[in-house]
Amino acid sequence: MFGTQNCTNAPTETNTxxxxxxxxxxxxxxxTAGLSLLISVIIVMHEIRRQSEAKVIRKLLLSFSDQQIITGIGIQSVGLAKMETMVPYHFFIIWMLxxxxxxxHISTLLALVNDFKRDWVLRWLRQFLMFINLVLSCVSGIFVLMSVMKNMAPTLPIACVWELPSHGSPSNAAISIAGTIAVIAGQCIFFGVGVLYLHIKARRWIRIIQITGLLVLVAIGVGAAIRVILLSQAFGTPSVPLSDTAEKDWSFGQLLPLLLLLLPLVSTIEIIRGEIKVPPPIVDGHMPLDDKQSSFRVSFQPNPFWGSQER
Incomplete structure (x- = not known):
């Protein structure tokens, strides 16, 4: 036995x-993926037209990308840790995510490549996270591929793919197998191109790579999002009988991931205020002379509608 899971008797339904x-x-x-892809396209088009750098929007994109890659690694780790109880339906959703x-994170790399090139710490950290995400995604893809090839019962744990013999192939097996292999190979190719893109110094093909890469990534993102929406119980019709409708229900645990999307926006407001409006901090009791206004600068800024510098 691979583990403690039951691979002989498939239940009639599975838990949500x-x-x-x-x-x-x-x-x-x-x-997050939609906003990141949109911002990446905006930044690349901004640079093609040779307009001034959009520093704030670049930091916003970086925040969304960091959040997405960390949560992506996290949810894949959870799926692999629970493979003895998780059915192919949930495992496939994790793979789409x-x-x-x-x-x-690849679209972010294409848009912010110059930012990563200027700092070796950011560059190698990005490559490390990309590699971890790639390894987890390829492992998950192999599980999905094996479940299709063996035509496994949808209510059995995904770990059973290593124990069960093949039960024949479904009618769409060839398309599913070819598509799964193509996705795994595509992720490896994108990783290799991304690493090369980070280290190459020639800029001859940079615009072609950016535009072509973004078009392909937008297509991948849209396809994965549509697949998740149609397949999930929350928005579509699941491919496996589920015991309840908990995946449709809203709770704080479901609101929390959406609330976390506000953090990059709050950080953006703080960046804008910090770079445009807010002067550098000063030590209480020390009022340095402002060179431009030739007057003492105070440490409290009143709001523009009422209030005074004296609080």
Missing amino acids: DAGVAGAGVLLSFII SLLSTAT
Whole structure:
């Protein structure tokens, strides 16, 4: 036995898993990927037109990308840790979410390549996270591929793919197998191109790579999002009988991933205020002379509608 799971008697239905396929979790991945791809396209088009750098929007994109790649690695780790109880339905959703994560951080790499090149710490940290995401996604893809090839019962744990013999192939097996292999190979190719893109110094093909890469990544992101929406219980019709409708229900656990999307926006407001309006901090009791206004600068800024500098 591979583990303690029962691979002989397939139950008639399986339990829901809102932590993986809940409405809030799915929307969080889809919204983050959509915003990141949109911002990446805006930044690349901005640079093609040779306009001034959009520093704030670049930091916003970096925040969304960091959040997406960390949550992507996290949810894949959860799936592999629970493979003795998790059914192929939930495992496939996790794999689709990993594709959204891949599309997000690769598009960010294409848009912010110069930012990563200027700092070796950011560059190698990005490569390390990309590699971890790639390994987890390829392992998850192999499980999905094996479940299709063996035509495994949808209510059996995904870990049973290593124990069960093949039960024949479904009618769409060839398309599913070819598509799964193509996705795994595509992720490896994108990783290799991304690493090369980070280290190459020639800029001859940079615009072609950016535009072509973004078009492909947008297509991947849209395809993965549509697949998740149609397949999940939260928004579509699941491919396996589920014991309840918990994945449709909204709770704080489902609201939390959406609330976390506000953090990059709050950080953006703080960046804007910090770079445009707020003067550097000073030590209480020390009022340095302002060179431009030739007057003492105070440490309290009143609001523009009422109030005074004396509080």
